[in-house]
Amino acid sequence: MNLVLLVGTNPLPVYITLEYFANRYKEEQNNTVYLTYSKNKSENSVFSTMDYAENIKKVFELRNKEKITNINFSWAELKDITNINQINNDLQDIYLSGKCLLSIAGGTKLMVLSAFSKHQIEKILYIESMSNDLIIFNKNNMTVDKIEHNISLRANDLFMLHGHSENIEMKLGINNNINKYFTDDLCNEFIESGLNFKPKNIISSLEIENWFIYKNVMCVILDFNNCKMSVKEIKVKTMQYLNVLKQLSGDNVKIFYNINNQEINRNLIQNLKVNSDFDKNLMTFNGKISSNILLRSFSQ
Amino acid sequence: MKLILIQSKNIMQNFLIINEFAKHKDLSETIVIFDGKCSSETNQLIKLFPELYITKLKINNYFNVEEIKNKISKYNKEKLHLDLTSGYKFTTILLYAISKIINQEVSFSYLDIHKKKLIFLKLNSNNNLEEVNSKMVYKILEENKLKLKELILVQLKQEYSYVKFKTIFEVKEDYKLDIFKIVEKKFKKVLYKFWDLNKKKQMNLKERKYNKIAIKNELDKLNVYESTIREYFEGDHNKNLKLFKFLTDELLEFKLIMDFEKLTETLSIDINNEAIFNYELYKSYEKKVKGKPEFELDMIINDKGNIFVVSITLGKKSEWWVYHIYEVIHRAKQIVGESAIPVIVSSSHDINIIRKLTNNNNGFQETIYPINIDNFSNQFKQLILNKRKECDLL
Numbered sequence: 041m042n043l044v045l046l047v048g049t050n051p052l053p054v055y056i057t058l059e060y061f062a063n064r065y066k067e068e069q070n071n072t073v074y075l076t077y078s079k080n081k082s083e084n085s086v087f088s089t090m091d092y093a094e095n096i097k098k099v100f101e102l103r104n105k106e107k108i109t110n111i112n113f114s115w116a117e118l119k120d121i122t123n124i125n126q127i128n129n130d131l132q133d134i135y136l137s138g139k140c141l142l143s144i145a146g147g148t149k150l151m152v153l154s155a156f157s158k159h160q161i162e163k164i165l166y167i168e169s170m171s172n173d174l175i176i177f178n179k180n181n182m183t184v185d186k187i188e189h190n191i192s193l194r195a196n197d198l199f200m201l202h203g204h205s206e207n208i209e210m211k212l213g214i215n216n217n218i219n220k221y222f223t224d225d226l227c228n229e230f231i232e233s234g235l236n237f238k239p240k241n242i243i244s245s246l247e248i249e250n251w252f253i254y255k256n257v258m259c260v261i262l263d264f265n266n267c268k269m270s271v272k273e274i275k276v277k278t279m280q281y282l283n284v285l286k287q288l289s290g291d292n293v294k295i296f297y298n299i300n301n302q303e304i305n306r307n308l309i310q311n312l313k314v315n316s317d318f319d320k321n322l323m324t325f326n327g328k329i330s331s332n333i334l335l336r337s338f339s340q
Numbered sequence: 341m342k343l344i345l346i347q348s349k350n351i352m353q354n355f356l357i358i359n360e361f362a363k364h365k366d367l368s369e370t371i372v373i374f375d376g377k378c379s380s381e382t383n384q385l386i387k388l389f390p391e392l393y394i395t396k397l398k399i400n401n402y403f404n405v406e407e408i409k410n411k412i413s414k415y416n417k418e419k420l421h422l423d424l425t426s427g428y429k430f431t432t433i434l435l436y437a438i439s440k441i442i443n444q445e446v447s448f449s450y451l452d453i454h455k456k457k458l459i460f461l462k463l464n465s466n467n468n469l470e471e472v473n474s475k476m477v478y479k480i481l482e483e484n485k486l487k488l489k490e491l492i493l494v495q496l497k498q499e500y501s502y503v504k505f506k507t508i509f510e511v512k513e514d515y516k517l518d519i520f521k522i523v524e525k526k527f528k529k530v531l532y533k534f535w536d537l538n539k540k541k542q543m544n545l546k547e548r549k550y551n552k553i554a555i556k557n558e559l560d561k562l563n564v565y566e567s568t569i570r571e572y573f574e575g576d577h578n579k580n581l582k583l584f585k586f587l588t589d590e591l592l593e594f595k596l597i598m599d600f601e602k603l604t605e606t607l608s609i610d611i612n613n614e615a616i617f618n619y620e621l622y623k624s625y626e627k628k629v630k631g632k633p634e635f636e637l638d639m640i641i642n643d644k645g646n647i648f649v650v651s652i653t654l655g656k657k658s659e660w661w662v663y664h665i666y667e668v669i670h671r672a673k674q675i676v677g678e679s680a681i682p683v684i685v686s687s688s689h690d691i692n693i694i695r696k697l698t699n700n701n702n703g704f705q706e707t708i709y710p711i712n713i714d715n716f717s718n719q720f721k722q723l724i725l726n727k728r729k730e731c732d733l734l
Contacts, residue, residue, distance in 0.1 A: 122455055128468050144429050149450065152429050153436060157468045166430040168403055175403055175430065179437070184405050279666035283706065 041065045042072040042140045043165075044116075044155055046147025050290040051092040051201040052193075053145035053167040058100055059191045060165070060174055061141065062111055069110055072137065076116040076147070076155070089146075090117075095201050103197065118151065127154040136160040195253055198289045258289040263298045271304060341366045341419045344412075344435070346427030347374040347382045352677050353425050353451050354385055355494050356477060359484045360458060361421070362392060370394045371415075373427070373435075375402060388494065402431040409438050416442040424461075425451040451477075453679055456645040456731045476733070478644035487613045488642040495677045505616040505640075508601060596652055596685065599717045600639060607643065607724055614642040640675065646727045647676045650683040650720075652713075653690075661693050669706050681727065683709045685716060 043061045045054055058073065065071050077093040097113055116134045120126040131154055140160045144152045145167045155161065156179075164177040168186075176185045252259050260281060264274060278295060285293040299305045343361045345354055354372070361367055370392055374382040379398075386394050397411055412435065422439050424432050439446045440463070448461040448469060458480065460473040480486075489505055604611045617639055639650040649672035653664065665684070672682035684694055694710040711719045 122452055124450075124459070124461065124469055124471050128470065144433065149424060149429055149432055152433060153424065153469050156433055156436070157466070164430075164433065168430070177405070177430070177433070184403060186403075279670050283666065283704065 041068055042074065042136065042138055042160075044074045044076060044136065044140050044142045044158075044161070045093075045096070046142070046144060046151050046155060047075060047077045047089045047093045047096065048146035048148065049087065049089060049092065050146065050292065051096050052198065052290050052292060054092075054143060055096050055099060055193075055201055056167060056191050057143040057145045057165050057174065058096060059103075060187070061143075062100070062104065062109060063191075066110070070112065071110055072112045072114050074114050074116050074134065074136065074140075076118060076131075076134075076151070078118050078121040078151075091203055092146075092201070095203055099197050099200050102200075121148050121151055124150045124154055127151055128157075131155060131158060141165055193253065195258075198253065198258065202289065258285055258293045259296065260285060260293070261296045261298060264301075264304070274304070341421055342369045342371060342415055343367060343421045343423065344371045344373065344415075344439075345423040345425070346431065346435075347372050347378050347385060348426040349378060349381060350426065350677060351381050351385050352491065352495050352679075353453075354423075355388060355491075356480055357423050357425065357449065357451060357458065358385075358389055358392070359486065360475065360480050362389065363483070366419070368393065371397050373397045373399055373411075375399050384494075402428055402434075405434060408434055412438050413442050418443070420446040421449065422446060423449045423451075425449070454730075456733075476645065476731070478733070481642075481645060488616055488640065488647070489613075491642065491647070492616075492640065492675060496675065508597060508611045508615055508617070511597060511617045596713070596716060600720075603717050603721055604641075607721065609641060609643055616640050638671070638675075641724075643724050644728060644731070644733050646681060646724070646731065647679065648681045648683055648724070648727075649676055650685060650711075652685045661690065661697060665694060665698060665708055666706075669708055681709065682707075683711055683720070683723065685711045685713050685720075688712050688714060 041061075043058070045058060047054055061071075061073070075093040075097065077089040079088055079090070093115070116130070118127055118130045127150055136158060138160065139162050140158070141163050142152075142155050142158075142161045143165045144156075145165065147155075156164070162179060164179060166175045166177065167173070168175055174187045176187065177183075262278075262281070274297075281295060282293065285295075297305075341364060343358070345357060347354060358370060361370070370389075372382055372385065372394060374396065375398065382396055386396070399407060399411065401407060408431070420439055420443050422435060424436065427435075436448070446463075450459045450461060451457075452459055456477040457474045458477065459471050460475075461469045462472050464470045481491075492505070600615070601611065603609075604615060609615060639648075639652070641648045641650065649668075651668045651671070653668075668684055669682045672680035684691075686694065691710045691712045694708070698704045698706075698708050698710070709723055711723070
């Protein structure tokens with residue numbers, strides 16, 4: 041079996057699909073993965089995704105160096121991803137051998153629609169962002185299988201997918217408070233507060249209360265108890281956090297506010313409503329974050 | 341023909357698409373697919389088209405093939421047009437696959453946010469989607485006579501209470517009636533101070549004329565203020581730096597509005613319909629708090645579908661810029677949506693700070709365009725022209 045990976049600007053779901061594929065078809069020989077990326081086209085504000093494609097391959101090889109993998113990588117470049125006729129032409133030139141799966145976890149809609157028409161494509165793989173489930177869509181008889189994947193990335197893997205392998209100086213550790221918040225199996229990784237979180241070239245260093253990775257999503261807890269910030273200041277600070285977090289781990293980040301002041305809490309929620317970007321990424325709570333809050337935020 | 345589209349949180353996209361298709365004589369029904377999270381957006385959208393026959397089609401789960409198939413299958417004998425812009429990628433593919441199977445007579449469209457154009461697609465003989473035609477967003481805006489105010493109100497939710505838009509003419513009137521009264525006292529004081537400071541210095545003709553007019557009339561008539569200020573700002577104010585320093589805030593803001601007015605003439609931007617000021621925000625801004633901006637004013641300009649949200653900001657301490665940049669971007673997105681082009685206009689000193697902070701090498705993820713207030717006309721003109729070029733509008 042082969043896999044066409046459409047690579048966009050968020051490498052994480054693409055990578056998870058790759059891990060799923062490698063695991064699912066490990067018994068088969070000579071599997072080919074077609075890393076399909078966009079060429080640089082800055083005049084249209086569309087960035088090249090070649091670096092992300094390379095990062096995906098690099099992290100995959102690092103994580104799987106102990107095992108012998110039977111995957112060959114092949115590169116496919118799309119010259120203009122805003123032009124479907126050009127995408128059709130570019131994909132026409134890519135020789136797909138045998139049956140293929142198509143991952144639509146990355147790439148633009150036009151890329152997806154064009155690749156979908158290739159007759160070699162048998163099934164589609166998609167990560168549902170809310171539940172983080174992998175969905176397999178059988179093109180011919182249109183059925184969906186949801187698979188709860190068990191691929192857990194470490195924070196460093198996540199950062200490396202975004203090209204931060206050499207630049208990040210960080211200290212990982214199990215936070216002593218972890219049991220106060222969650223059962224152990226809820227988080228893949230809980231990172232101690234006050235760590236040396238000063239990634240090079242990032243706009244400013246952050247002092248984050250606590251952060252952890254859950255279901256491959258970077259989650260951050262910000263403690264605004266007893267703070268004298270206005271709602272506006274909290275909102276602006278959140279944007280700064282989101283900027284850094286997105287650089288580290290893509291769009292899939294969540295911020296939990298710990299706020300005991302009911303008025304600020306209420307105002308903040310009202311203020312955040314107007315921005316859809318924030319809606320899905322933010323959640324407020326008072327006291328200690330519980331498993332329920334965490335799960336609720338992932339089922340929104 | 342029946343038009344099918346998915347409603348997401350973004351109302352603007354479907355608003356533009358429906359406007360385009362509403363002109364088609366054979367459009368018999370518009371079907372809006374939505375889930376529980378976007379009920380209010382769907383209702384808002386429908387309210388905007390009272391003349392159209394619009395059906396709401398609620399989907400419980402966008403990933404449930406059977407549910408979507410059942411709901412779409414009843415249109416198997418109709419001529420269908422499916423818009424592929426909104427919704428999850430998976431749902432788009434699902435709808436695309438289902439519509440191809442159930443219906444032979446189906447066409448497609450996609451709104452390209454980067455190139456600001458609506459692309460019309462059809463299936464070719466190889467069963468591939470190909471672009472057969474396209475229409476620039478500004479053409480859709482022009483043909484439907486859609487104004488910037490309408491577009492912004494579409495985007496804004498009801499709870500965004502502090503937005504009150506004014507045209508450039510209304511803002512100028514306000515200056516005459518309100519701000520100039522404040523400036524009167526300040527300006528008089530400043531001019532006398534300036535006169536004291538400079539009385540021993542040799543002044544050029546322009547400065548003499550300026551001071552002569554100003555003091556002779558005791559600056560008591562608004563029309564004299566205006567002509568004096570015009571004269572002052574139309575001249576080379578760099579020679580008059582000391583005075584310039586005193587005249588920041590309101591007068592500088594007024595200068596920018598005048599510069600902008602001239603610029604819109606050069607670039608053929610209709611200031612009646614395509615340029616507005618987010619006035620209420622400015623009025624209510626916490627100006628006097630230490631370390632916060634002394635003033636801010638947002639100009640919002642629609643140039644052929646490129647919408648610029650320009651924040652004029654002065655008097656800010658450097659440490660606040662980190663926060664303020666995010667604030668400007670956030671506000672621009674709130675007002676206009678994800679496609680907003682945020683611009684900050686400030687002094688050369690502050691522009692250097694902003695450039696340093698927002699340099700992509702510093703890990704800044706968002707895009708913001710800093711413009712030096714001293715060269716506002718040229719830099720803003722260049723930005724508008726560059727954006728036109730990016731969208732193949734030149």
